[in-house]
Amino acid sequence: xxxxxxxxxxxxxxxxxxxxxxxxxxxxxxxxxxxxxxxxxxxxxxxxxxxxxxxxxxxxxxxxxxxxxxxxxxxxxxxxxxxxxxxxxxxxxxxxxxxxxxxxxxxxxxxxx
Numbered sequence: 001x002x003x004x005x006x007x008x009x010x011x012x013x014x015x016x017x018x019x020x021x022x023x024x025x026x027x028x029x030x031x032x033x034x035x036x037x038x039x040x041x042x043x044x045x046x047x048x049x050x051x052x053x054x055x056x057x058x059x060x061x062x063x064x065x066x067x068x069x070x071x072x073x074x075x076x077x078x079x080x081x082x083x084x085x086x087x088x089x090x091x092x093x094x095x096x097x098x099x100x101x102x103x104x105x106x107x108x109x110x111x112x113x
């Protein structure tokens with residue numbers, strides 16, 4: 001299972017289409033994703049930074065603090081200018097820009113699994 005955590009429904013649906021035929025679960029906020037993460041045990045997470053409620057950094061701090069979730073690869077999908085190298089401490093493996101996102105970039109992220 002792959003998680004998409006983004007409060008922009010259109011972006012979530014695009015990512016979901018790009019990831020087919022993988023099983024995907026979409027969340028509009030970090031709280032709902034955290035509530036389900038132990039049960040679902042996702043193998044990859046696509047995460048927007050600016051979310052309604054707790055932001056991506058709160059979510060990342062939460063998942064890296066537990067052994068069972070700390071190793072889940074995370075791909076940030078954002079409009080912000082974030083340095084991929086500085087995000088590695090949070091378990092982030094890749095940063096994708098929303099403005100230039102392509103289906104091929106998203107599909108390449110499946111190699112992180």
